[in-house]
Amino acid sequence: PAPLRAPMAAGRRVPSHGDGGAVLLRGRFNTGPCPGSASWSVALTERELQVLRPGGPDAALRLADCVGSSAFPSGPAAACFSLVGYPFRKARWGSPARQRLQRTFRVSQHPEAEENLRIAAHRAHQPHRADLLLPPGASYGVLPRPCRALVLLNPQSGAGRALEDFQAVVQPMLSGGLTALICAAERAHHAQEKVRDEELSQWDVLVVMSGDGLLHEVLNGLMERPDWEEALQTPLCILPGGSGNALAASINYYAG
Secondary structure, X not given: OOOOOOOOOOOOOOOOOOOOOOEEEEEEEEEOOOOXXXXXXXXXXXXXXXXXXXXOOOEEEEHHHEEEEEEEEEOOOEEEEEEEEOOEEOOOOXXXXXXXXXXXXXXXXXXXXXXXXXXXXXXXXXXXXXXXXXXXXXXXXXXXXXXXXXXXXXXXXXXXOHHHHHHHHHHHXXXXXXXXXXXXXXXXXXXXXXXXXXXXXXXXXXXXXXOHHHHHHHHHHHHOOXXXXXXXXXXXXXXXXXXXXXXXXXXXXXXX
């Protein structure tokens, strides 16, 4: 669908009958962190976040495209919640591609700052509820929010840009609800030793950004642990950052 010059700046027109499922939450919030900004109606449904602007086009962001959210104080008594998404946008040339979209809403319904922050935090958390994200019949897990990630990468692999690519491309996608610690491999088997000796309970996911070789090291490190059976239950992610990225390409291909 064509992008909208509307609250979401990307998305689709919301028909009058709506097709995003039942409305779970509804409220009216100012757009942006500054006081005096326009007030729009925001509704959370089972499948999307809908924004309805008086006198303007409506827009929606699919929850499946929302990758992060956060809440923070704003001013003496107000608070804000911010959503980060990567919806598909139609390009002028070529195929549609995902583009970063961030929208911030201001909460100032109560005179107490704590209550406004509580409302903002509740609104920020709702789009990531596991029962909303799981399609019917699905049984896979959803990472907790906030999520803690240990990122292992080889700065010398491939074109030698794994660290730069992570900071420029991946890290902005993790801006909402995820904190990451980067561990750059300094020598052969460094990642293997790191994973073998690491206290894994402090991490919700292990992220490998390199070629297939570093992932092999990480798996060997997990298998060398005394608690290897439990360690293998830690979610593992691979991002292409090497000269050989067959596994990352295969996973992305079969995931659609």
